[in-house]
Structures are given as C-alpha cells and as structure tokens.
C-alpha cells in the first residue's frame with residue numbers, strides 16, 4: 001500500500017513557499033506517507049529539484065506532475081515531466097495527457113479556478129474529491145461529481161506552505177513503482193483520507 005499526497009506545490013509556484021528540500025526531508029521522516037506528487041502551477045522545475053534531492057533516499061517516491069491553469073479551471077496531470085503546448089484548453093490538455101498515458105484530474109472542481117460542472121463535458125481519469133485547502137462543502141460537491149462521472153476520487157493537501165503538507169492524502173493499492181501507482185489510480189484502487197479518517201463516498 002502506498003500513501004501519497006497527490007497535490008503539493010513547491011516555491012517554484014509563484015504563490016507557494018515550500019523548499020524542495022523540506023518536502024524530501026519531511027517525506028523521509030514521515031512514518032506513513034512516503035510518496036508525493038509535485039504539482040506546481042504551470043511548471044515542472046520544482047519537480048526536477050525535488051527528484052534530484054530525493055535520489056539520495058530509497059524510501060520515498062516522487063511522482064511527476066503539474067497543475068495547469070486551463071481555460072475554465074485547473075487540471076492536474078500526473079506522470080508528465082513537461083508542459084503541454086498552448087493554448088491550454090481543456091481539450092488540448094486532455095489530449096496531451098492521453099498521448100503520454102498520464103492521468104488527468106479535475107482539481108478542486110468547486111473552488112475558485114475549478115472547472116465545476118463543466119468537467120462533465122470531458123473525459124477525465126479522476127476527480128480530486130478531497131483537497132486539503134478546500135472547504136468541506138466544496139469537497140462534498142467534488143465527491144458527488146466523481147460519483148456522477150463514475151471516476152476514481154483522489155486526495156491531496158494542495159499545500160503551498162510547509163505546515164499544510166499531508167493534510168489530505170490518497171491510499172493507493174500499488175507497490176513502490178510510479179507506473180504501477182499511476183495505473184492503480186486510473187483503475188480506482190484508491191481511498192482518500194483526511195486527518196487520519198478515511199472518507200467513503
């Protein structure tokens with residue numbers, strides 16, 4: 001079983017302050033959460049820094065990703081180490097993810113910069129149903145959206161500052177292998193947890 005925070009920003013996001021070294025140190029020190037997806041806004045620079053620092057450790061997993069400011073709302077793509085070409089329409093980003101066998105996730109659909117109900121018009125791989133920085137009613141609506149779209153739900157802290165790390169995370173039925181983790185998310189072998197409590201929806 002892998003416990004992963006699937007939505008974390010580094011200081012390479014314009015609005016975040018977490019140093020890559022802190023993420024690596026905290027992950028190494030954590031007893032349960034040993035995996036993180038680096039999902040900076042429109043850059044993969046932070047991911048490369050974290051990965052480089054993490055290479056000194058064998059017990060932690062760094063999943064490449066990015067949170068794209070698409071027209072209409074934010075989209076998280078996991079499993080990519082480059083940015084899509086512009087224009088960043090939802091359609092273009094989904095095509096970009098598909099070509100790379102990456103995972104396209106509706107980020108915090110019912111918050112500012114969320115796609116909301118318009119996500120239903122497209123084919124995503126998962127919905128972020130538990131965002132550590134969203135209000136509980138927004139997460140509840142996201143859980144309903146995942147049910148309606150028949151998609152797996154994932155969780156992440158959306159940490160922009162150090163003390164927000166790991167506030168929500170995803171339990172994934174996979175071994176310590178990034179490809180396997182991504183496939184397990186796509187298949188829905190996941191459960192979401194916040195403050196130590198599993199959430200069923």
Ligand SMILES: [Zn+2]
Pocket residue numbers: 007009039067158
């Ligand atoms: Zn975010």
